[in-house]
Amino acid sequence: MKKYLQIFKLSFQQEFAYRLNFVMWRVRNILQIILTFFLWSSVFKNPETSVFGYNQEKILTYVFGILILRAIVFSARAVDVAGEISNGDITNFLLKPISYFKYWATRDTASKVLNLSFSVVEITILFVILRPHLFLQTNLLILFAVFVFLILAVILFFCLLFITNMSAFWMPENGWAAQFLFIAIITDFLSGGVFPLDILPYTFQKVLYSTPFPYLLFFPLQVYLGKIAGLEIIRGLVTSFAWVFILFMSVRFIWAKGLKRYSAEGR
Amino acid sequence: MDRAIVVDRLVKNFEVTEKEKGLRGSIKSIFSPKKKVVHALRGISFTIQPGELVGFIGPNGAGKTTTLKTLSGLLYPSSGFVQVLEYDPWEKKPEFLKQISLVMGQKNQLWWDLPAIETFELNREIYEIPRRDYEKNLEELVTLLDVGKLLKTQVRRLSLGQRMRMELVAALLHGPKVLFLDEPTIGLDLIGQQKIRDFIYEYNYKKNATIILTSHNMDDLTNLARRVIVIGAGRILFDGALEELTDRFAKEKIIKISLSKEIDIKEVEEIGTVKYVSFPEVTLSVPRSTVAVAAAEILQNFPVNDLTIEEVPVEEIIKKVFRGELNK
Numbered sequence: 001m002k003k004y005l006q007i008f009k010l011s012f013q014q015e016f017a018y019r020l021n022f023v024m025w026r027v028r029n030i031l032q033i034i035l036t037f038f039l040w041s042s043v044f045k046n047p048e049t050s051v052f053g054y055n056q057e058k059i060l061t062y063v064f065g066i067l068i069l070r071a072i073v074f075s076a077r078a079v080d081v082a083g084e085i086s087n088g089d090i091t092n093f094l095l096k097p098i099s100y101f102k103y104w105a106t107r108d109t110a111s112k113v114l115n116l117s118f119s120v121v122e123i124t125i126l127f128v129i130l131r132p133h134l135f136l137q138t139n140l141l142i143l144f145a146v147f148v149f150l151i152l153a154v155i156l157f158f159c160l161l162f163i164t165n166m167s168a169f170w171m172p173e174n175g176w177a178a179q180f181l182f183i184a185i186i187t188d189f190l191s192g193g194v195f196p197l198d199i200l201p202y203t204f205q206k207v208l209y210s211t212p213f214p215y216l217l218f219f220p221l222q223v224y225l226g227k228i229a230g231l232e233i234i235r236g237l238v239t240s241f242a243w244v245f246i247l248f249m250s251v252r253f254i255w256a257k258g259l260k261r262y263s264a265e266g267r
Numbered sequence: 268m269d270r271a272i273v274v275d276r277l278v279k280n281f282e283v284t285e286k287e288k289g290l291r292g293s294i295k296s297i298f299s300p301k302k303k304v305v306h307a308l309r310g311i312s313f314t315i316q317p318g319e320l321v322g323f324i325g326p327n328g329a330g331k332t333t334t335l336k337t338l339s340g341l342l343y344p345s346s347g348f349v350q351v352l353e354y355d356p357w358e359k360k361p362e363f364l365k366q367i368s369l370v371m372g373q374k375n376q377l378w379w380d381l382p383a384i385e386t387f388e389l390n391r392e393i394y395e396i397p398r399r400d401y402e403k404n405l406e407e408l409v410t411l412l413d414v415g416k417l418l419k420t421q422v423r424r425l426s427l428g429q430r431m432r433m434e435l436v437a438a439l440l441h442g443p444k445v446l447f448l449d450e451p452t453i454g455l456d457l458i459g460q461q462k463i464r465d466f467i468y469e470y471n472y473k474k475n476a477t478i479i480l481t482s483h484n485m486d487d488l489t490n491l492a493r494r495v496i497v498i499g500a501g502r503i504l505f506d507g508a509l510e511e512l513t514d515r516f517a518k519e520k521i522i523k524i525s526l527s528k529e530i531d532i533k534e535v536e537e538i539g540t541v542k543y544v545s546f547p548e549v550t551l552s553v554p555r556s557t558v559a560v561a562a563a564e565i566l567q568n569f570p571v572n573d574l575t576i577e578e579v580p581v582e583e584i585i586k587k588v589f590r591g592e593l594n595k
Contacts (some may be wrong), residue, residue, distance in 0.1 A: 018380070
């Protein structure tokens with residue numbers, strides 16, 4: 001376990017090695033929050049307006065919630081896996097007594113911790129300045145459920161990301177494209193990152209709920225907002241767990257297949 | 268254990284996609300990729316004893332690196348048998364990985380943005396090296412390779428030679444018993460090369476480590492390797508002592524004469540190929556089988572002060588190997 005702790009520490013140092021990059025990244029985050037805030041505040045100028053069951057308070061909570069959830073679920077270093085496979089850097093790990101998954105899980109965790117701790121500070125400051133009307137969930141049981149869904153979301157996204165990246169074993173040149181299309185566009189869209197999924201047609205929603213995507217952002221947030229409760233939570237939990245299992249097995253299977261194809265190129 | 272490495276009829280094929288040149292070719296290859304099978308290794312066999320230092324030589328693309336990668340568990344053999352320290356490399360058992368190291372001259376494991384010492388510390392954890400052994404190994408390696416002052420410098424700021432030496436430290440901290448070195452001196456200046464060579468020699472000698480070395484650097488081979496394996500087009504062409512390479516492949520011998528009077532060089536050319544003339548010295552090469560007759564003829568017909576018959580230098584043979592001019 002100590003080896004992964006060391007990797008955790010190094011990841012932090014690595015992030016800070018490019019100080020300007022880091023600062024710019026934070027600035028971008030803050031700008032993003034401010035922009036979304038003003039956008040949605042002006043759309044819902046009248047606090048009484050309600051679209052698809054969202055009033056100003058709920059929609060603002062939704063967008064802020066998405067921002068925070070994205071910071072937790074989607075911030076991942078494992079996007080570099082495809083690159084490591086196609087340029088052969090993965091060789092370094094295959095030669096050592098270390099698990100490649102645990103290595104990336106550690107680096108992802110480091111990235112998330114870093115991202116989250118800065119986000120908390122930034123959001124607190126912005127909260128004080130902007131004083132938005134947000135919905136605060138006080139039910140501890142619901143908060144606990146949200147926490148469980150969040151953990152599941154992180155695992156689900158990690159598996160999806162790894163599967164996408166492992167396509168580089170077969171198509172070393174296409175790693176970036178696959179990633180952009182799948183992660184940046186499809187996943188973000190299907191998980192509710194662009195707009196709330198419950199404004200979609202009902203049948204479409206139903207199909208979507210049997211895929212892993214809504215459980216990345218939308219579902220945990222709905223639970224937080226109190227829009228999903230009781231039996232639906234259980235159903236969501238079962239579906240998430242099933243997907244964690246399926247994706248985890250797929251990762252292992254594809255990894256074993258990919259390694260046999262691997263030709264340690266670039267030397 | 269009497270054999271550190273066993274390779275038996277190892278075959279490795281790769282499937283590669285070929286692209287035609289230009290944009291049209293690229294587009295075409297999206298829809299109908301042309302697959303081609305490359306036969307990197309066509310059934311090679313050899314064994315290596317513990318403590319041996321073996322040089323792998325051959326032209327580019329002969330299969331040297333493929334062999335090293337298979338031996339270290341990176342590549343899955345298409346067929347055949349591979350065993351290193353009585354492990355199957357492909358299984359990548361931690362106990363196996365803790366005893367080997369693969370150093371590739373153009374690949375780095377050091378964390379680019381951090382000082383080298385950070386990677387060393389990480390390797391200490393990864394390989395679970397006890398603190399005391401780690402301190403001892405680090406001290407020893409750093410002294411041998413003369414990099415003590417650079418440990419806290421960001422890796423990106425090191426020169427190529429300094430970085431290569433750091434790579435060696437990182438690769439050897441866990442004291443591997445089997446070491447695969449792929450072009451360890453590539454791109455280094457003469458002093459840098461010498462440092463690395465001395466180090467490899469020491470490491471092999473002191474730790475009784477088994478080492479396989481590939482190199483296009485003549486000095487690496489003649490100074491380090493007692494045994495060489497020549498690979499060409501995925502097959503083993505020769506396996507034996509470096510000196511035997513000459514007996515086996517030199518079709519000629521070298522006659523060196525020292526003349527007492529200037530002569531018309533054309534007359535000598537009828538006896539053998541003239542390699543070098545600088546009066547009074549003349550060097551010519553003649554077929555092995557006729558060397559005695561040629562020598563007698565020279566002594567009889569020319570004013571000769573001195574005559575010696577020598578083997579073709581091993582460097583010449585190795586050069587031929589690199590050019591892919593050797594056949595079985």
